[in-house]
Amino acid sequence: MPRMTIAERLRLRARENARVGLQRDGAALMGAAAGPMIRLGGRHYISFVGNDSLGLASDPAWRAAVARCFALRSPSGRASRLAGGRSPLADDAEQAFADYFGFDECLFFPSGYQANLAAVTALLPRGHDAFADRRVHASVARALPLAGARIHAAPHNDISRLRRRLAALPADAPQPVVVTESLFSMDGDAPDMEALAGLCREQEAFLLVDEAHALGAWGPGGRGFACGDGKGTAPLAHAVVGTLGKALGFWGAFLLLPRGFRDLVEENASAVMHSTTLPEAHAAACLELARRLPGYEEQRERLHANTALFRRLLRERDVPARGLRHIVAIPVGDENAALRLAAALREEGVLALAARYPTVPCNDALLRFSVTALHTPSMLRAAADALARRFPRTRDGAPPAPEHMLHR
Numbered sequence: 488m489p490r491m492t493i494a495e496r497l498r499l500r501a502r503e504n505a506r507v508g509l510q511r512d513g514a515a516l517m518g519a520a521a522g523p524m525i526r527l528g529g530r531h532y533i534s535f536v537g538n539d540s541l542g543l544a545s546d547p548a549w550r551a552a553v554a555r556c557f558a559l560r561s562p563s564g565r566a567s568r569l570a571g572g573r574s575p576l577a578d579d580a581e582q583a584f585a586d587y588f589g590f591d592e593c594l595f596f597p598s599g600y601q602a603n604l605a606a607v608t609a610l611l612p613r614g615h616d617a618f619a620d621r622r623v624h625a626s627v628a629r630a631l632p633l634a635g636a637r638i639h640a641a642p643h644n645d646i647s648r649l650r651r652r653l654a655a656l657p658a659d660a661p662q663p664v665v666v667t668e669s670l671f672s673m674d675g676d677a678p679d680m681e682a683l684a685g686l687c688r689e690q691e692a693f694l695l696v697d698e699a700h701a702l703g704a705w706g707p708g709g710r711g712f713a714c715g716d717g718k719g720t721a722p723l724a725h726a727v728v729g730t731l732g733k734a735l736g737f738w739g740a741f742l743l744l745p746r747g748f749r750d751l752v753e754e755n756a757s758a759v760m761h762s763t764t765l766p767e768a769h770a771a772a773c774l775e776l777a778r779r780l781p782g783y784e785e786q787r788e789r790l791h792a793n794t795a796l797f798r799r800l801l802r803e804r805d806v807p808a809r810g811l812r813h814i815v816a817i818p819v820g821d822e823n824a825a826l827r828l829a830a831a832l833r834e835e836g837v838l839a840l841a842a843r844y845p846t847v848p849c850n851d852a853l854l855r856f857s858v859t860a861l862h863t864p865s866m867l868r869a870a871a872d873a874l875a876r877r878f879p880r881t882r883d884g885a886p887p888a889p890e891h892m893l894h895r
Contacts, residue, residue, distance in 0.1 A: 523861045525838075533866045534838045535856040540704045540813055541786040542861040543736025549779070553737065556771040564764035568753060572764030580770040581749075583777035584741055588702070588729070589715020589722050591746035595739055595765050595773065596758070599699050599730040600626040602740035604633075605756035606728055607666070610695060610748075611636040616656060616663040618649060620678070622671050624697055625845065636664065644678045646686055653690040664693045669712040670701040673842050673855055675810020680712045684723035696724040700814060703734030704790055708781055714743065735776060739765060789860040793867060797858050800871035806878050809853070816842075817854040817874065825852035828877060835873035 522545050525534050543549050566572035577595065585593040596602040603626035611617045613635030619627060621643045631638050642648045649665070656663060665687055670677050680696075687694040694713075701711035710716060713724040726744050731737040744752065753759050794813040801808045801815070809816040819825040822843045829841040832854075840855040847853060856870065 523859055523863075523866060530836070532833070532836050532838045533862075533870055535858065535862075535870065536838050536840045537859065538700070538733040538857055539736060539861075540700075540734045540790055540857065540859050541736065541783055542859055543734070543783070543786070545861065546736065549736055549776075552775050552779075553772045556775060557768040560766065560768035560771050562766050562768050564766045566764065567760060567762060568764045569760055574764075574767055574770065576767050576774070577765070577770040580773040580777065581741070583774055585743060587708075587717050587777055587780060588710055588727070588743050589717045589720065590727070590743035592744040592749040594742045594744065594749055594752060594759070595769070596741065597739055597762065597765060599624075599697075599728065599732065599740040601758050601762070602728045602730070602742050603627050603697060604630045605752060605758035606695060606726060606742050607631060608634050608758070609752040609756035610693065610726060611664050611666075612661065615661045617666060618652060618663060618692075619666040620644065620668065621848075622674060623666055623668060624672055624699070627666055627697065631666075641665070641667075644676060646679060646682050649683075650686055650690070653686070653692060656690075662691060662693055664695060666695045666697075668697040668699070670698070670705070670812060670814065671810075672700050672814065673847050673853065674816045675812055675814030675855075677712065677811055680723050684713070687725075693726075694724045695726045695728075697728045699728065699730040699733060699740075702727075702729040703780070703783070704787060705812060709734065709783060709787060731773070731776075735780075737772060737776060739769060739773075786860045790858070793858050793860065793862050793864075796864060797856070797862075797867045797871065800868060801874065804871055804875035806871070806874045813858040815856040815858060817856070817878070819852045819854060819879075820850055822850070822852045824879065825854060828854055828879070831877040832870075832873055835869075835877065837870045837873045839870075 522537070523534055525532055539545070564572045581593040581595055585591060596605065603624060607627055607630035611634035615636045616639060617631060617634065617636040618639045618641040619631060621640050639652060641652070653663060667678055667683065669680060684694060696713040698711040698713055703709040706712055706714070707716055713722060713727050715722040726742065728740065728742055730740040732739065742752065790813055797815060798808060807818055809818060819828055825841040825843055829839055832839055841852065842855045843852045
């Protein structure tokens with residue numbers, strides 16, 4: 488009997504994914520992340536699938552600044568950081584980011600996925616206990632087994648239960664590491680960062696926070712919820728992962744660290760050791776971005792106002808929504824039901840992401856709307872009206888209670 492080939496195995500998996508509503512089709516949303524109003528197949532859509540929350544990727548002044556940086560500097564890093572790829576310009580740009588966000592040191596990475604991979608594998612020593620929130624990003628979840636730490640799945644945003652688990656560790660146990668997000672990428676909810684930081688101080692735990700969706704968009708000067716203020720106020724976290732590819736309108740990511748940690752991460756993270764460093768052109772653009780960050784307050788205010796308006800419009804229309812800020816999660820539950828609702832909204836001219844397993848837990852699918860500073864009130868009203876018309880209701884007209892709410 489002939490062996491099953493890799494291609495046959497992959498096609499079989501794709502058919503099974505389609506049966507249970509887990510198929511992916513990037514072409515269906517091609518270009519949808521480019522702005523709040525896009526054209527696909529001859530039709531205009533209001534897009535909520537992009538993460539360019541401040542609209543900087545569409546800003547002509549910022550785009551021109553990036554173009555100048557790449558016109559004047561090398562577009563290739565040429566070598567890894569530890570094999571000659573490090574440069575004084577990159578050191579200056581990393582220090583500018585560290586200073587702005589209130590940390591001592593910073594490391595740049597090509598992507599947030601790689602930054603989380605490096606942070607987890609370098610900062611979670613073998614044999615230490617790692618408490619990771621159940622809803623952490625896939626990049627953290629994939630990295631955890633590689634670190635060799637003892638992994639504990641922490642209840643989502645439940646500080647009291649986390650306290651009991653940390654307190655139960657033996658007195659002579661090595662320093663535990665707590666990993667969470669300051670603004671969860673799918674649900675849009677957040678832990679109480681002050682309380683979590685206090686717990687980590689009390690239990691002498693190291694706190695690593697992924698701020699990918701907060702930095703640039705929220706907090707004083709866009710410094711998020713776990714960073715310092717760059718003026719002497721200490722960060723709430725020991726280390727923070729940030730991305731340039733969302734609110735900051737660029738590409739790549741960064742890891743903010745305490746003094747003396749940058750060299751230790753370089754020496755212990757394969758993602759650093761075995762990757763070509765980012766080019767000087769990228770460092771020059773980051774240095775320019777650091778200078779511009781304080782000046783984006785108007786964009787942040789528009790984002791915050793749009794977020795408040797959209798959430799109010801959904802409440803007025805009895806459409807349930809999770810979260811607190813510009814990531815608005817509409818709970819659906821069933822994977823195929825989420826796909827049907829996303830397709831129904833496309834018919835109404837609205838694009839939203841149907842987030843399904845493994846991006847979210849199985850049978851806890853949702854529609855994810857990413858509000859930006861470029862959405863207009865009329866766009867937000869149109870999307871809320873479309874949701875009100877298309878969201879599934881019970882016979883008495885009320886929205887069905889999602890399973891995750893019934894069984895908490």
